[in-house]
Amino acid sequence: MTPDATDLAILRLLSADALLSAAEVGRELGMTQPAAWRRIKRLTDAGVLAGRRIVTDQTALGFGVTVFLGVRLAAKGRTSLEEFERAVTAIPEVQVVQHVLGQFDYRLRITARDIADFERILRRRIMTLPGVGQVEANVMLSEERRPGPL
Template structure:
């Protein structure tokens, strides 16, 4: 599906997603027109889903990140749907993931500080529907955070 030029292009795109097409083409060893066509083809095929900005939440004053793992009360037939809909409405929830296994859902929550997190937890998290159990993991350090692939 991908040839060496596609892989090289994707490696450079992942390393610097904000590069203009001409600079990306130069780094990938392609002409600008070829680079543009390949980017379009990769987007049309779903390989590239978006070029996006990565926001440093700490730079905006959010010093706390907590990963909350939920086990839901699955005796209610719409437990997942209702929980997920409510979780999406919490502005401080920056990530929602579902799992198979002991943990059903993980929410990544940011807060300005611990008192702010406590307020979010009490007022917004504990009021989410169908919670059976919660486990909290506070982020101390991010060692590796890469969307890069072994291309």
């Protein structure tokens, strides 16, 4: 499926506010509610619209520290990768797990209440995972742009 201009306009609207109803999308684009709903359903069925999410203020929820953690596995093999991935995705503070090329095998985005909480997560959860060799932490100071529409 190749999205047309109307599809892209729908994606822009929903990227800005995932809670918009089909009626609101239709009103904004000069379409009827059923036509907007059919477009949204088609985008969803085609896998272009993979879900709707809300953005929370992590600081307001008590999570003031975000850390990007590079992880190099001690042993690399299919079993090692799968074991690590299964174990790390079970840790709730790990928000993103990316398998990457470069100095590290994985890049993790970890959200913690504070530095002491991050240290606890690192010592008790991350460093005890199967296959973990070397880690390197980078604390996020600020985030200038959140992911949005392409």
